[in-house]
Amino acid sequence: MSSTLMSNGTLLVDDGLRRDAGDFVESAQDRTVVGLSATLSDGSVVALPASLATFVSQVLRGLTHGPVSVTAIPTELTSTSAAELLAVSRPTLMKWVKEGTLSSRMVGSHHRFDTREVMARAQARRAAREEAFADLRALEEALDD
Template sequence: METFTPDRISIDNKVLEEARAADEVNLTDAQLVLKFPDGSEQPLASSIQKLLASALHSLAKNGSVSIGQIPEELTSTTAADLLSVSRPTLMKWVEAGEISSHKVGTHTRFKRQDVLALKMQREQDRREAFAELRALDAELDEIDNS
């Protein structure tokens, strides 16, 4: 049974299984439409469709989803959490010029766009490093099998 509150929706196993079944359907080319009791219909904007598809996928894979807006200005602790690093590591990156920051009094703050850009860059770097590692592994396998 689902429980709805203004800030939280809790789901049961039945809903989770339905989400998993729905996630198996390719929603890429689908058009999601709101149908009203009077018979009228309103197509959802593509950005909303992408949001819902992403939420459904996250729910199906992880059993949970959280949706919210990240503030424009982030504390060092929040920025570090988003980047999955410690706060001291983040501050070292600031000193090295890897990410920009600004001060509010004595507190260091970060722009959301800077943190998210660094996060995407780090994810891309990680994917490229993994691809290189796989290529090296394949080369070593070829040498071993020769």
């Protein structure tokens, strides 16, 4: 049961650790992990913040299903990355820039997008889709009655 940190930052996990992750997930079942702690070599215990406990739990759950990739989010995104996060084509993204509904800055001849703005727009689009779906279901139920 081991892991190996590669020079590119990739952490390789063997089958033993993957099984351990599966055991943890199975013991947690449907309950939400709200806290984790780490016991250090001197015996002291350090509690992880709730947000970090949730993150670790998500990584462990992911490991049980296959490879997991963890990457820090940059402060700026390329147009390709922004379009991917927004689930739109790059031409649609650039149309929004031209219309002024999404801001960008130029780096040479390339557009860069503020990650926070892109993430907020992605969340707003997700919420709008969920609301539209709920409205559609309500309409369907009303028509069935």
